[in-house]
Amino acid sequence: EDPAHGGHTPTTFQESKTFSGTKPEIVPWTRPMPVPPVLRPVVSTAKQEVYRLSIERTTAEILPGLQSPVMGYGGQFVGPTIKAKTGRKTLLLVHNKMDEAANVHLHGGHVSPEHDGHPRDLVEPGRTRLYLYPNSQQGATLWYHDHSHGTEAAHVYLGLHGAYVVEDDSERHLNLPSGAYDVPIMLRDIQFDDSGNIVVFDDPAKRTVVLANGVPQPYFEVAARKYRFRIINTATQRVFQLRLTGGQVTRIGSDGGLYAAPVEAEEVVLSSGERADVVIDFSKYPVGSRVTLTDSVAGEVLRFDVVRRASDPSRVPAVLRPLPALPPSTVDREVDLFYVFKPNERPDGVINGKVFEMDRVDFTIKRGTTETWLVKSSDPAGVKHNFHLHLVQFRVLERNGGPPLPNDAGLKDTISVAAGETVKVQATFTGYTGRYVYHCHFLEHSWIGMMAQLEIVP
Ligand code: C2O
C-alpha cells in the first residue's frame, strides 16, 4: 500500500454517487477498443493548424449500462488524438466549460514556458486560452493532459488526457505501418465502488480495472499484417508490465521518438507517463487467432482478434533513425524523490527535501548546457516513484551503477525510479529560457509536493 493513501478516506467523485445498485459485471471481450477520433483543425495551412478543444464534464460508459460522470477534452473520455507534423505549428484554443480551473500540458513537447501548461497557468471556468506548439521536434508519441496545481491527479484520473502524435517526413519514408494501422492505446487503471461509482484517491492497489482507450478488457479486430501501436501509460500512479501471449513485440521507439534500431521485446514496462512505440506483426497468426495483451498484475487487458488477411506494404527497417550525439556534460546535479512522514497527517512528497513551491527556483540552468542528473529515491517507505522532466528529452546513461534497462533506451522524458534506485541521465537544455517543472509522474505524489522547478537562463 502506498503510505500517502493509508488511513485516508477514499473520495468518491461526488456527482457519481448517483449509482446505488449493484456494480455491473465487466464481461471481457464484449466491446471493441475505441480508436480516439483525430481532432479536425478549424484552419489548416502548410505552416500551422488551428484547433478548438473544450474541457468539459461529460459521461462515459465504462461499466456496462452505466454512464459514469467523468471529465473529457472535447467532451470525450479519452480525448481526441491531435496529429501534428514536424515544422508545422499547432495552435490549440482551449475553452474550459467546467466549473473549476484546468489546463493543458503537452507531455514531452518542446514548447516555450508560457505554453507549457505550468501548474500556475490555468484556464479558469468559462475562459479560453491559446496554446502554441511549434512542433520543432522529430516524430514522437506525446500526450496532453491536465497539469493544474493541486488538481492534476483528480483531473487526469477522471479523464483529462489524450494522445498527441508528431509525424515527420523522414519517418514517413521508413514506411512503418501508418494510417488505420497506426493506433494509439492509452492504458490506465480505475477503481469503482460496489455500486459502480468511480472512486478517486483510495489506495492505487485497488484500481483493479484497466482501461484501453477508456474501455475495460476490449477486443480489437486486426488484419493479419503489421500494426504500429503507440502505447501510453496515462494512469496517474501505476507501472504496467506488458506481454503478448505467445509472442514478442518489436519495439521501435520510446517517449521522444524512434530508436536507432528496432528491438524484439518479450516485455514492455511502462510507468505513468511513459510511452512505447511497438510494431506487432499479426501475419504470423492464422485468421481466427486471438492474441492477448497482459499485465503482470491486472492480467488480461486487451485482446487482438485476427479477423482477415491483408496485404502489407509496410516494413520495419533494420535501421530507424540514429539518436542525436551526446555532447559532453559540464554540470552534475542530484534529484532525490521521497516521502516525508508526519505523525497523524498525510505525508509530504518532496524533491531534495523540499515540497514544491511555485515561486521557488530549485535549479538554475544556462541555456544550451548539457547536464548529468543523478535521479534517485531514498524513500523511507520503499515506495516506487518516477521522474519526468519537462521541455527536453534525456538519455539514461546508467541504472544502479550498471547499464540502463531495456526500457530506459532511446529518448526519454519519464523514467521509473523505485526506492533505493539511482538513475544517471543526461540532458541538453536547448531552445527556451524560463521556468519549467520536473516531478514524480505519479500524480498523487506530485500533487502533494513531489515536484520542483528549474529556470533556464540566457
Ligand atoms: Cu505529464 Cu509535468 O507532466
Ligand code: CU
Ligand atoms: Cu512518486
